[in-house]
Amino acid sequence: MSDSAHAAHGAPARNLFGSRWVPRPEHVCELDLGEALPGGFRAAGVACGIKHSADADLGLLVCDSPAAVSAARFTASSTAAAPVQLSRARCELSRLRAVLVNSGCANAATGGRGMEDAAKTQGAVAVAAGVGEAEVAVASTGGISQYLPVDKMLRGILQASAQLRVDGAGDFQRAIQTTDSFEKRANVEVALPSGSVRITAQCKGAGMISPRFATMLCFVQTDAALSAQTADLLLGVCVKRSFDRCSVDGQLSTNDTAILIGSGASGVVIEPETEDELVFGQALDALLRSLAIMIVTDGEGAGRIARVLVRGGEVGGDPLAAETVARAVANSPLVKAALHGGDPNWGRIVQTAGAALPGPAPLALDVSIEGVAVCAGGTALEVDERALARAVQGPEIEYEIALPGEGCETEVFFSDLSQDYVTLNAEYTT
Amino acid sequence: MSDSAHAAHGAPARNLFGSRWVPRPEHVCELDLGEALPGGFRAAGVACGIKHSADADLGLLVCDSPAAVSAARFTASSTAAAPVQLSRARCELSRLRAVLVNSGCANAATGGRGMEDAAKTQGAVAVAAGVGEAEVAVASTGGISQYLPVDKMLRGILQASAQLRVDGAGDFQRAIQTTDSFEKRANVEVALPSGSVRITAQCKGAGMISPRFATMLCFVQTDAALSAQTADLLLGVCVKRSFDRCSVDGQLSTNDTAILIGSGASGVVIEPETEDELVFGQALDALLRSLAIMIVTDGEGAGRIARVLVRGGEVGGDPLAAETVARAVANSPLVKAALHGGDPNWGRIVQTAGAALPGPAPLALDVSIEGVAVCAGGTALEVDERALARAVQGPEIEYEIALPGEGCETEVFFSDLSQDYVTLNAEYTT
Numbered sequence: 001m002s003d004s005a006h007a008a009h010g011a012p013a014r015n016l017f018g019s020r021w022v023p024r025p026e027h028v029c030e031l032d033l034g035e036a037l038p039g040g041f042r043a044a045g046v047a048c049g050i051k052h053s054a055d056a057d058l059g060l061l062v063c064d065s066p067a068a069v070s071a072a073r074f075t076a077s078s079t080a081a082a083p084v085q086l087s088r089a090r091c092e093l094s095r096l097r098a099v100l101v102n103s104g105c106a107n108a109a110t111g112g113r114g115m116e117d118a119a120k121t122q123g124a125v126a127v128a129a130g131v132g133e134a135e136v137a138v139a140s141t142g143g144i145s146q147y148l149p150v151d152k153m154l155r156g157i158l159q160a161s162a163q164l165r166v167d168g169a170g171d172f173q174r175a176i177q178t179t180d181s182f183e184k185r186a187n188v189e190v191a192l193p194s195g196s197v198r199i200t201a202q203c204k205g206a207g208m209i210s211p212r213f214a215t216m217l218c219f220v221q222t223d224a225a226l227s228a229q230t231a232d233l234l235l236g237v238c239v240k241r242s243f244d245r246c247s248v249d250g251q252l253s254t255n256d257t258a259i260l261i262g263s264g265a266s267g268v269v270i271e272p273e274t275e276d277e278l279v280f281g282q283a284l285d286a287l288l289r290s291l292a293i294m295i296v297t298d299g300e301g302a303g304r305i306a307r308v309l310v311r312g313g314e315v316g317g318d319p320l321a322a323e324t325v326a327r328a329v330a331n332s333p334l335v336k337a338a339l340h341g342g343d344p345n346w347g348r349i350v351q352t353a354g355a356a357l358p359g360p361a362p363l364a365l366d367v368s369i370e371g372v373a374v375c376a377g378g379t380a381l382e383v384d385e386r387a388l389a390r391a392v393q394g395p396e397i398e399y400e401i402a403l404p405g406e407g408c409e410t411e412v413f414f415s416d417l418s419q420d421y422v423t424l425n426a427e428y429t430t
Numbered sequence: 431m432s433d434s435a436h437a438a439h440g441a442p443a444r445n446l447f448g449s450r451w452v453p454r455p456e457h458v459c460e461l462d463l464g465e466a467l468p469g470g471f472r473a474a475g476v477a478c479g480i481k482h483s484a485d486a487d488l489g490l491l492v493c494d495s496p497a498a499v500s501a502a503r504f505t506a507s508s509t510a511a512a513p514v515q516l517s518r519a520r521c522e523l524s525r526l527r528a529v530l531v532n533s534g535c536a537n538a539a540t541g542g543r544g545m546e547d548a549a550k551t552q553g554a555v556a557v558a559a560g561v562g563e564a565e566v567a568v569a570s571t572g573g574i575s576q577y578l579p580v581d582k583m584l585r586g587i588l589q590a591s592a593q594l595r596v597d598g599a600g601d602f603q604r605a606i607q608t609t610d611s612f613e614k615r616a617n618v619e620v621a622l623p624s625g626s627v628r629i630t631a632q633c634k635g636a637g638m639i640s641p642r643f644a645t646m647l648c649f650v651q652t653d654a655a656l657s658a659q660t661a662d663l664l665l666g667v668c669v670k671r672s673f674d675r676c677s678v679d680g681q682l683s684t685n686d687t688a689i690l691i692g693s694g695a696s697g698v699v700i701e702p703e704t705e706d707e708l709v710f711g712q713a714l715d716a717l718l719r720s721l722a723i724m725i726v727t728d729g730e731g732a733g734r735i736a737r738v739l740v741r742g743g744e745v746g747g748d749p750l751a752a753e754t755v756a757r758a759v760a761n762s763p764l765v766k767a768a769l770h771g772g773d774p775n776w777g778r779i780v781q782t783a784g785a786a787l788p789g790p791a792p793l794a795l796d797v798s799i800e801g802v803a804v805c806a807g808g809t810a811l812e813v814d815e816r817a818l819a820r821a822v823q824g825p826e827i828e829y830e831i832a833l834p835g836e837g838c839e840t841e842v843f844f845s846d847l848s849q850d851y852v853t854l855n856a857e858y859t860t
């Protein structure tokens with residue numbers, strides 16, 4: 001139901017570093033979400049009538065610095081939505097100055113008309129913000145197969161551009177959400193050796209979540225001065241370690257988009273291969289990983305989340321066996337239902353691994369749950385069943401799997417499968 | 431929850447040809463399920479105490495003809511259960527005379543002890559039935575990681591062998607079930623050019639269902655006289671077109687097993703490449719496809735089933751793009767939840783196809799639902815939304831997808847995703 005036209009109703013944002021899996025890096029200081037965006041940025045969010053609910057549905061982000069640099073990642077889907085196709089084909093992704101985002105309509109499966117509609121809104125933002133068309137990225141989320149209400153959006157763009165404010169991140173955030181039950185935002189100060197910089201981010205996602213090389217929607221702003229190459233490198237690495245490692249329902253969206261823009265307003269320059277770059281990268285990494293875990297935590301109907309950590313080498317000709325197994329476990333409805341029920345049913349992990357790596361050879365895998373070894377070499381171990389049952393009642397559960405061999409280690413964060421997920425997704429369109 | 435120790439409570443079997451997707455072949459006549467097994471076969475089912483419920487949990491099938499021929503298919507899982515490993519490694523699969531099946535314990539992830547336990551029960555059946563050990567196949571279904579209660583089973587084998595009867599198919603059927611809500615059995619007479627033969631089958635499965643090259647448990651008996659090669663060929667082809675084409679939850683089991691035994695008692699000989707072989711093959715095909723659809727219909731919590739039919743050629747370097755998309759659609763929780771809700775949400779089909787075939791090129795796919803074209807070349811068509819919504823309220827829904835190119839056509843039968851599936855699978859072990 002990330003294809004939903006529903007609006008989230010502003011539950012407060014969560015603590016950015018609320019998960020045990022992402023500790024706050026030493027040099028990162030969390031700031032109040034109500035504070036201004038990093039220098040050089042303004043944002044707004046308005047309700048222009050895309051959503052029937054009259055909730056905010058159009059967000060505009062502008063970087064006032066002509067020297068802005070940027071980087072972007074998009075869904076790997078071959079049925080990518082029009083805004084993704086347009087941004088990829090017609091934007092200068094290394095020097096974006098503005099991002100237009102709408103919720104309530106994905107503008108996907110809309111063919112040539114969808115591309116034209118997206119182009120019209122892109123052009124309108126260019127005019128309203130005084131930047132080049134190729135410097136305006138567009139992003140959408142909502143129902144697939146519906147067309148954008150372009151006239152409403154053009155009015156919305158005018159309204160939003162008049163409301164652009166340095167403290168507009170909250171309005172922007174609310175405008176990009178659909179079924180999110182809480183805000184997924186970040187606002188931090190990072191103490192680099194060369195000086196302090198700010199990073200803010202706004203993110204949405206709750207269903208149709210299994211990004212590959214991109215995320216659901218996530219927009220990151222920093223006042224650090226960094227080259228386009230550095231921005232691209234850092235965003236690429238951090239997306240791979242965050243949004244690319246999470247799954248709510250194994251369903252890659254048509255609209256996933258992640259965009260990082262740097263204004264340089266702080267005057268703090270991040271040179272490649274310096275301690276500055278390292279510390280900044282650690283901060284961005286922690287920030288995106290935290291936001292990714294928030295998405296999983298807010299997975300539609302989710303009550304409990306998990307991390308599956310898989311190590312091992314080539315199995316049955318699959319050099320990425322660990323990756324194959326990690327994805328399979330994270331997307332198994334049986335594992336996810338057991339997670340939901342607080343059931344330490346590790347037999348389903350063995351079953352899933354065996355199915356993901358078919359072949360006659362008995363797979364000698366080890367499995368631990370919350371540090372309790374339950375299976376060694378493919379065979380059940382004696383365990384204290386009651387202690388194990390208690391261990392899987394918490395909000396975050398960790399499964400560790402060791403496959404034969406060495407060379408690969410990977411992780412996937414995932415949500416459980418609940419009755420509410422089904423209810424949300426069975427009763428949507430009609 | 432096919433890993434369940436629960437017993438099914440004998441709801442009556444369904445009409446064998448109840449689905450529009452499998453019409454009854456002309457030469458096939460359905461017989462009463464209470465009738466005797468084909469000549470040469472006896473079966474029994476007893477409660478030996480594996481299940482806590484005291485329901486039947488041990489089934490024994492014996493072919494009294496020393497000239498019996500057979501064929502078998504097993505799960506492709508690399509964490510195959512001990513009975514699968516034992517049957518594959520130590521049986522003469524082309525001349526099986528007996529099958530021992532237990533429910534209530536999968537004997538999976540049980541290592542060397544699991545193999546020994548399975549071997550003990552195999553040996554006991556050989557003695558009790560007066561056949562060679564290598565002529566006894568074993569099969570199990572139930573909870574993974576539990577050990578067989580061998581002593582109870584040895585007593586059960588004695589009891590069952592004393593109760594073997596030509597009309598024991600019903601007892602055998604009930605002993606092999608777990609979460610099945612109705613019996614999946616077949617009993618037909620087939621009019622071959624050379625004379626009439628009988629085919630009976632007993633089958634179980636409701637969850638952890640996505641067989642590849644095998645099924646959940648299915649045992650087929652015929653009094654036709656056919657060579658081991660013919661039996662293997664026919665079982666192989668028919669399994670590929672039936673159990674290999676169905677999915678409840680995309681979860682390949684550790685225990686899938688399909689065994690066909692021919693007694694030859696009818697005296698009707700099926701020579702290769704004859705009209706007899708063709709008609710017999712058609713009958714076996716229809717029978718296994720019907721049973722496969724019954725499994726999907728009985729998918730845990732299922733209220734509605736679907737067939738996705740995909741045609742097309744190579745896409746993005748994937749020569750089996752149609753197969754990739756068919757599996758992805760059948761296993762998408764979003765598509766399955768929409769199916770459950772009677773929601774014609776075809777945007778999720780476009781999304782799933784795009785995710786299954788990642789790549790930058792817009793995927794020009796056509797989609798129809800119940801014969802209504804909703805998407806052409808990747809773009810939404812004008813449709814009568816109310817008529818479409820009515821069309822997806824029936825018990826069997828058909829999705830057709832055309833990918834670019836030609837050369838491959840495939841189908842997958844699948845069940846919906848309901849709140850009850852989650853409930854069944856979240857609250858199982860504990």
